[in-house]
Amino acid sequence: MSTLNNDTLNIGVCDYPEHVPQNEWGVHAEQQRALGLTYVRLAEFSWAKIEPKDGVFDWQWLDEAVATYVAKGLKIVMCTPTATPPAWLVKKFPHILAVDAQGQTMRFGSRRHYDHASETYRKECKRITTEIAKRYGQHADVIGWQTDNELGHEGTAVSYGGASAERFPKWLEARYQTLEALNEAWGCAFWSQDYSDWSQICPPNLTAVRQPNPSQALDYQRFCSDMIDEFQQLQIEVLRALSPDRFITHNFVIFAQEFDLYKVAKNLDFVAWDSYPIGMLEFFATWESEETKTEFARTGHPDLVSFNHDLYRGIKGGKDFWIMEQQCGHANWAQYNPLPAKGAVQLWTAQAWAHGASCVTYFRWRASHMAQEIMHSGLLQQDGRADRGYQEVKDFDPSQFALEKVDAKxxxxxxxxxxxxxxxxxxxxxxxxxxxxxxxxxxxxxxxxxxxxxxxxxxxxxxxxxxxxxxxxxxxxxxxxxxxxxxxxxxxxxxxxxxxxxxxxxxxxxxxxxxxxxxxxxxxxxxxxxxxxxxxxxxxxxxxxxxxxxxxxxxxxxxxxxxxxxxxxxxxxxxxxxxxxxxxxxxxxxxxxxxxxxxxxxxxxAGIETYRLPKGLRLSKRGNTTLVQNFNQQAVEWQGVTYPGVSFTTLE
Structure with a gap:
């Protein structure tokens, strides 16, 4: 299996050469290598560029982009582009579109607008995955693969119609065998909900004036989780066959709850996730004060970030994980998107390492000039000048962070x-x-x-x-x-x-x-x-x-x-x-x-040493190294030592 440095932390970047003129690719690749980056993630949203018309492929631009990065000494993480089915495919197969909880069919114009249970869409995804795997599966500098992109994120795990509605009764029949068993498990005697035929069972939406049967809704969540698992597994099987010595991962999201990650990640080599600490503050919802959110508005709350690190390390039983997208400036998708504090990008990188990350990938290289992510920052600003995060990455030395084991008790x-x-x-x-x-x-x-x-x-x-x-x-x-x-x-x-x-x-x-x-x-x-x-x-x-x-x-x-x-x-x-x-x-x-x-x-x-840490100060141990992290913007004193605001310190 092709890998990067197995001894110390690796850093990379998400790049979109299809978004900028080709004469800038070489300059960007040279800058990336000079910055200390070792790999680039490519192509996760590029289906329409790769296959502009049904069965008509244009590989030249991607071939040349890969060659440009490789010429500067960078490795490639290639993605299957299945998160963004192109307009011609949706026009040809409109029945692949998902249906929301209000019964409305999604339209083309964003991403992840497909139904994971659709056999038609699965067939198309297997086809495009096969084509891209044939093209790059044995490329010497393609070190691994990312499937799709942020599966199930933004409410896209569940479709309440189409293929999912048709498949759900069959899934239930396989699970319960008899309607008597299902009626008993769901408590269908309540409100006269008994079923006498499998075809009577629908997805749990639009259920008149009150909530749906919670046991039915629980099973529907399990069903949708299984559909995502099957959907991804088709791609994994293709990649294993055509690119057998490269890793396969997926970039999950913050507080993922749309499907069972233990099942969906089972056949991946390791898991990755997309870390946006500032936007993550909104996951506090109503249970944390606005005062606390304000205190950590420019650094993110340390426990919200570290929770996800620990979750994704645990999904594969303590195996190192990747950050496939690391915030390196202001984001665009949260309710509020403050500019990170100076030092925050380095702090987030070190924190990820301390919790078991072996690679950190910054999102994105250059801020977009177009479409939905115009307001999202990159390491470079839209005019090509270095943004705040660029200098922090430049001053960060990943070789100082050894990939030892996190041994929690x-x-x-x-x-x-x-x-x-x-x-x-x-x-x-x-x-x-x-x-x-x-x-x-x-x-x-x-x-x-x-x-x-x-x-x-x-x-x-x-x-x-x-x-x-x-x-x-x-x-x-x-x-x-x-x-x-x-x-x-x-x-x-x-x-x-x-x-x-x-x-x-x-x-x-x-x-x-x-x-x-x-x-x-x-x-x-x-x-x-x-x-x-x-x-x-x-x-x-x-x-x-x-x-x-x-x-x-x-x-x-x-x-x-x-x-x-x-x-x-x-x-x-x-x-x-x-x-x-x-x-x-x-x-x-x-x-x-x-x-x-x-x-x-x-x-x-249990014989475990404890401390009373000041607010916003956290300890994380990896191997023999303890990382002290201060997420406060002001200095904090603890045990006779003053820790500067927005900083990390290693203790042996």
Whole structure:
């Protein structure tokens, strides 16, 4: 397999030679190599340039572009151009277009406007992938491939009509075998929703006056995830056959939730993702103050960025990942797009390395003169002058960053089925899966602890000192078995809503915790969804310390466990809010202070060193090197050392 430097960090750039005159290509390539870049990503949106008419190919421009970069010593990451089916193809096959939740068919004029289940579009994608793989699959300087582009992003994972609507009943029949089994799994006795023929089942949109059946919606999300998996697998099979010794990856996105990444990434060599720290601030939604967003408006919040790094490292079981698009100036797509602080591009690059990145690719080389991304910056401005990020990349020395292993001692359990089930019925408009998950993640990061974000089934691959399950809402027999085995050698901390549903999305017959009742030693008493003006006070029974909870509280009946924290007033007064049985704890309330306190005790019990880090200061360890990162724009003092604003420092 063709690779880059295997010892230290590599850096590259996304470039679009088709957007600028050909006489500028050589100058750009020379500048890129002088900047220390080692590779260029090409062609992910170029189908219409490669095949301007049905069956008529123009390879000359791409051949010459590749030759120009290679002549300057750069390597090529080639992309399949399937994210942008050209106008002639849509005109020829209009039935490949996706249908939105309102039943409207998408039109040509943007990107990812196709239905992943369409056999016609899959056939066309296999054809264009075959052609480009034949052309460049054995090229000496094409080191690898990116499939498509940001699969499922911007709401494009789901189509509610066309091929998806036709395929969904067949997918269900394969899953459930009989309508009786489906009706039972979905709880179709409710509101007279029973089906007597597979053809009666439609996608879960336009369902009259109320929400669709949540079990149906959960299965539709699984179905759409499988369609994306099949769609990508067709391209992987072509690339494996025609370019067998090159890597294959895909560029996923921030907080991806549209499909099961553990499945979709299974046959990739490694995963990549597109990092835009400033735009990422909007993923705080309603749960973080505007004051905090303003504080990190020019650097991005460190935990939102690092979460995605840890997620994508964990998807492939701790394998190094790539940043396929790294913000290097202002973006264009967020609600607000401030200019990054001086030093932010270097800080983001170092942070990515510290969490397990082996390559960082800046987006993009030169700012676009045209179309939807005119307002998006590049390393060069639109007139060719160096932009702010250019100088930062020039002053950054990637050879100083060795590609050692990230060896986290704490695992955070993440599961897409739990995510989908949680978000289908959040029971509080200000709450969702990511909000709850990030409360636990940030608490650990604020304590200076490195974590692996993994699927529960990955617990069998590595021994951890502590396992934390922030929002493992959906429980199966297999997961329960793994957790019961894990608890024999490792402490576990569960968050609210744990094991509330089984695989169909229904509540277990014996209620919450049915699958792990012996493990936790409690039963649910009740839950409380709080208005923004409501709070619950929780007292630690051992230390007489009070914590304030918002949004969500659960109370428990204690059987073989003990209550370590109880509610002091309101309808849950006197009932358990946090419990412990042996080394297994359950936190039932969403309180930043409470979560941090319980996790700190668990970490100490597991022999893991903790710190009290100042706001915006984070630690990440890779190999024997600890990276101290300051995301504040002002200097911060910690342990007698002053760390400049927007900076990173390596400690051996």
């Amino acid at each position: 704490v695992a955070l359990l993440h599961d897409y089925n739990s995510l989908w089930a949680y978000n289908l019925q959040p029971h509080n408009k200000d709450l969702n899966y990511w909000h709850q998950f990030m409360m636990f993640y940030s608490a650990l990061r604020e304590l200076g602890v490195d974590v692996d974000i993994i699927h529960p089934e990955q617990l069998t691959d590595k021994q951890y000192a502590l396992v934390v399950a922030p929002a493992l809402t959906l429980m199966t027999d297999k997961t329960a078995s793994i957790l019961n085995l894990c608890a024999k050698s490792c402490p576990i901390v569960f968050g609210p809503r744990t094991a509330f549903r089984h695989d169909s999305g229904r509540v277990a017959n014996k209620g919450q915790f049915e699958f792990i009742e012996e493990l936790v030693g409690i039963k649910l008493a009740n839950f409380d969804s709080l208005r923004p003006t409501l709070e619950q006070t929780i007292r630690c029974t051992n230390h007489n310390t009070d914590f304030t909870a918002k949004l969500w509280c659960e109370s428990y009946e204690v059987n073989s466990a003990v209550a370590t924290h109880t509610y002091t007033h309101g309808p849950m007064a006197g009932l358990a809010a946090v419990t412990q049985k042996d080394k297994v704890s359950v936190i039932g309330a969403l309180s930043t202070g409470l979560i941090s306190s319980v996790l700190m005790e668990a970490l100490r019990g």
